[in-house]
Amino acid sequence: MRIGFQGIRGAYSELALYRHFGRSVESVGFGSFEEVFEALADRRVDFGFVPVENTIAGTVVENYDLLLSQECRIIAEAFMKIRHTLLAPHGASIGQIRAAWSHPHALKQCREFLRQHRIEAVPKYDTAGAARMIADENRPDCAAIASELCAEIYGLDILAKDIHSNKTNTTRFLVVARHDNLPEKIVCEKTSLVFITRHYPGALVDCLKIFQKYALNLTKLESRPIPENPWEYVFYTDFDSGTDTGPARNALAELRETARFVKLLGSYPKGS
Amino acid sequence: MRIGFQGIRGAYSELALYRHFGRSVESVGFGSFEEVFEALADRRVDFGFVPVENTIAGTVVENYDLLLSQECRIIAEAFMKIRHTLLAPHGASIGQIRAAWSHPHALKQCREFLRQHRIEAVPKYDTAGAARMIADENRPDCAAIASELCAEIYGLDILAKDIHSNKTNTTRFLVVARHDNLPEKIVCEKTSLVFITRHYPGALVDCLKIFQKYALNLTKLESRPIPENPWEYVFYTDFDSGTDTGPARNALAELRETARFVKLLGSYPKGS
Known part of the structure; x- marks a missing residue:
């Protein structure tokens, strides 16, 4: 199994990748995140492994943009403390x-x-x-x-070992797969999606009410306004449930009615 | 007038600072953002000037944390294209x-x-x-x-000049002041605040409904879940109005009832 990451051999991403997949996989380093997603699309790797959040540096905006623009699916997440x-x-x-x-x-x-x-x-x-x-x-x-x-x-x-001052510095990584290469059995405990609200005051609240109605706890919620269109936002959201439950299915169906655009990025087991 | 920034002379922050204040001010460089806020508190500088968002790198989490923990107020914002x-x-x-x-x-x-x-x-x-x-x-x-x-x-x-590939790379800076050194007349067009939601399902929607009720357009909305407390979020929000209007005053009063914690970071003119 070949897994793509950004960096050269020994990068923190490669260490996290080995912790997640075990040492029997083949890790393949690329010069940029974009190249990781390209290699995934071109079947040069089976899965991609990319950081999306760090407790010090915040969200890796570039990878969220790639998740939005590329055809792929999140199948797992992994957390790793950065120990220098x-x-x-x-x-x-x-x-x-x-x-x-x-x-x-x-x-x-x-x-x-x-x-x-x-x-x-x-x-x-x-x-x-x-x-x-x-x-x-x-x-x-x-x-x-x-x-x-x-x-x-x-x-x-x-x-x-452990020569860094901030002992809580942690990075969250995602495993991404092609749609034609999804694992057969996947435990769905958490779901990531992106949506864009419609263009009217309160569009945002109308979307979030849906998660409240179905008691779906949002573990991530990040928005970027679309500067040219007031009241419109791109939302990156995770909630604490798979898409295979009734509430999640209903919530997604209603969100598709309410939002201008919805892209499901994946439903996957909770990482540790 | 002395303005603190992070970096050494010639840093992009100093260039943005000069564009905002003009060349007659004295710019003072510090080794870290924390030191800029310390120098502000200790009256070694009159104002601080710090980046909070970049179109490529996303939010500067560290400065939002400092805005939350330090006693100071945002009095202006400034945008600058990064031209290498x-x-x-x-x-x-x-x-x-x-x-x-x-x-x-x-x-x-x-x-x-x-x-x-x-x-x-x-x-x-x-x-x-x-x-x-x-x-x-x-x-x-x-x-x-x-x-x-x-x-x-x-x-x-x-x-x-202009040897960079991404021509839209822009950073947003904030001017921060001590409470005892606020400008006398300030045009309030935009407001920044942080709030923490209460600990129940839908707490988030209840807070955001308030902005909808008073037709306040959120130009920034970023949340970080509090991992130990499901349903609780820290929210960083900007809206398109000063706090001196009726709707904004009412919204803030209701938000103080509904949220567990609210901190007003400042109300200031829209930057360009």
């Missing part, structure tokens, strides 16, 4: 390290640790790329900040 | 440039331009920092991708 690791060539000790290479976000999240150890922060394109470079250059005074998966992939030693 | 510029030491020509230094986001947005000109992308902490380093190193084969304000500040030549 200091990685160096074999034999290096933490006292020797003068510089740490990583993505600016990761460097920022580890600022306290770097200050304590008097290590200079050196920005690179991404965390896994920094780990690969550290392995290539093999200097005893330089380390990378990346996932612990990078230790294994690039043959580096782990000098320190 | 290629900057090099005096006398360099574009044919000589082999490497461009910048923040990974900016490099990504200019990927097409760099490919066409066979320029290597070199990641740095931020755009303005890259421009400062280019000026310090003074090498004829290296350029920075940054705001055109950096040309003036660091004495660099503009080799190319």
Whole structure:
């Protein structure tokens, strides 16, 4: 089974992908999220695995736009805490390290640790790329900040674990599939959809009343106004039920009457 | 007048700040958004100027969290298109440039331009920092991708303008003030607030019905569920009216009855 993700080997997305699917799958890295969705459509991968929300950075707008424009379906979600690791060539000790290479976000999240150890922060394109470079250059005074998966992939030693300050930094990932390759049996506990409201005052409330009527708890609700059309909104919504229950079926049918546009993105098991 | 922003001199935030306030104000850069709010509270600056939304990256969650937790008020908003510029030491020509230094986001947005000109992308902490380093190193084969304000500040030549692919990349900024330093006359056309719904099914709809009842058009609506408490949401909302009108006053009074918590962030003129 081939799973597409954005990044190079050892990226946090790949680590989350292995945690979700197990290590027997083949992970395939792409340069952009768009390329992941293209590879899925072209059958170069069986499933795509993309981040959609992070507790620090918020919603990954680009992936929601792709979910809206592409023909595919969400079949699962997965949550992963982002835990940064200091990685160096074999034999290096933490006292020797003068510089740490990583993505600016990761460097920022580890600022306290770097200050304590008097290590200079050196920005690179991404965390896994920094780990690969550290392995290539093999200097005893330089380390990378990346996932612990990078230790294994690039043959580096782990000098320190959990070196980030914010211990709750969590990313939510989605597994996306083609319509002709959906799993046969899927436990539907949660549903994601996008809808666009009609163009009149209160259109929004009329749509949300439907979820209230059928007691569907919204676990995500994010809207973007359509600037040219007052009262119109694109809504990204998750609710706590599969589409195979009576209330959810009725709610979706009524939403299709009330909203200008509804796209069901998928119904899938709750992730942990 | 002293205005705080996050970044070093020449950052896009500083350019937007000058466009909004004019060049006679004193801009003061800080290392983090939190420090901007601290400096505002401590009277080291008169106003803060922070980004809250970007068309590519979405909401700046950190600044909304600060608006919620800090004692301050929004008094204005400003929109700015992000236009990337290629900057090099005096006398360099574009044919000589082999490497461009910048923040990974900016490099990504200019990927097409760099490919066409066979320029290597070199990641740095931020755009303005890259421009400062280019000026310090003074090498004829290296350029920075940054705001055109950096040309003036660091004495660099503009080799190319508008080198980004996405021409609609726009950031929305807010001006925040202390309660004891609010402008005397402020045109109230738009209002921002945060509220938390009560803990029962439909609590959300009950809150939104109030805006419908008073025909207040929501130009922003973003919610974050409170994971431990189903049916409870934190809502970030803007509507198209000042708080000095009858409908807005009534709506706010009813919202205070219906929601568990309401914080008015400010009422201010519409930005352009």
